[in-house]
Amino acid sequence: MASGRWVFGGAVLVLLLALSSHAGAYEVWVTNQSENKVQILDGQSLKIIAEIPVASKPHNVTFSPDFKLAYIASVGSNDFTVIDAVTKKVVKAVPGGKTCHHVAVSPDGKLLLASNPGEHTVMLYDAKSLERLATIEVGKNPAMAVFSKDGQTAYVSNGGDATLSVIDVKNRKVVGSIPNIGKGAMGLVMSPDGGKVLVTGGGENKYTLVEIATGKILIDVVSGKEAHGAVLTPDAKFALVPNRQSGDVSIVDMATGKIVDTIANVGDKTDIIDLSPDGKRAFVTLRGEAVTGDPAMTTGKEPGVSVIDVPGRKVVTKISLGGDPHGIAVRP
Structure with a gap:
């Protein structure tokens, strides 16, 4: 190894080792609301490798199961943009509902469910034709949705009335509503067995763990201030929950629902979170204006x-992007 490779100070060398300690190439997609674009980072170098103009105020990003397509929900233009994630080209902008906030994808990739908090509905689409199949009224201000493992049921977090709507996907109707999941209900993740779902309720600075079969709240836990996003670790044993106002991330044991650790000083206005494919690195958006x-x-x-x-339970670096970053998702 050339001697020039060793000119770094000890702290810098440790940082470089920490940043390169996970295997495999991957991308980190970030929606930038004030700049109306998606910024794509290389997961290893953390450099911007592409920027894709999209519609007004892109809010959240999700992928098809094979990661060949990306779906960008735009709250300003009431639609979502479909992007070929391989070529980085826009495929189509699809009309949605008022303040289209998030697009959930069924496990088989055949259906899309867009949440529209501005009109208290979700809209079901055929993922291939992008035809709208149904508009379903749910609770107040639906934020995000997740499908069950078999794709037969969908769950929608409603921030305006602190409920979780249960949707029969085949019959395209609400079949249940679970109350008291927290004002400002937002991020939600489901256990791999489909037995439990964790929902953040930032308006009450908490999250809840719900048993799907009974609709029973198993545990209701005070987190940091304004719990917002959520993501499961690859082994599904833990959920990581950013707390927007306290600028930290809670680590939640999915078996007990209890906080086992907190990563402090993550940044100002921590928002949405995702993990590298090996789970060793977490990426958290920090809001701008x-x-x-x-x-x-x-x-x-x-x-x-x-x-x-x-x-290591610590921040290793921050990437400045400008604008107002919000949604984030990792593409292997």
């Missing part, structure tokens, strides 16, 4: 992405 919602609640001072060493 807000273009949606209450500016007093969402405007941050360091717009970008905070990178966390998950085993």
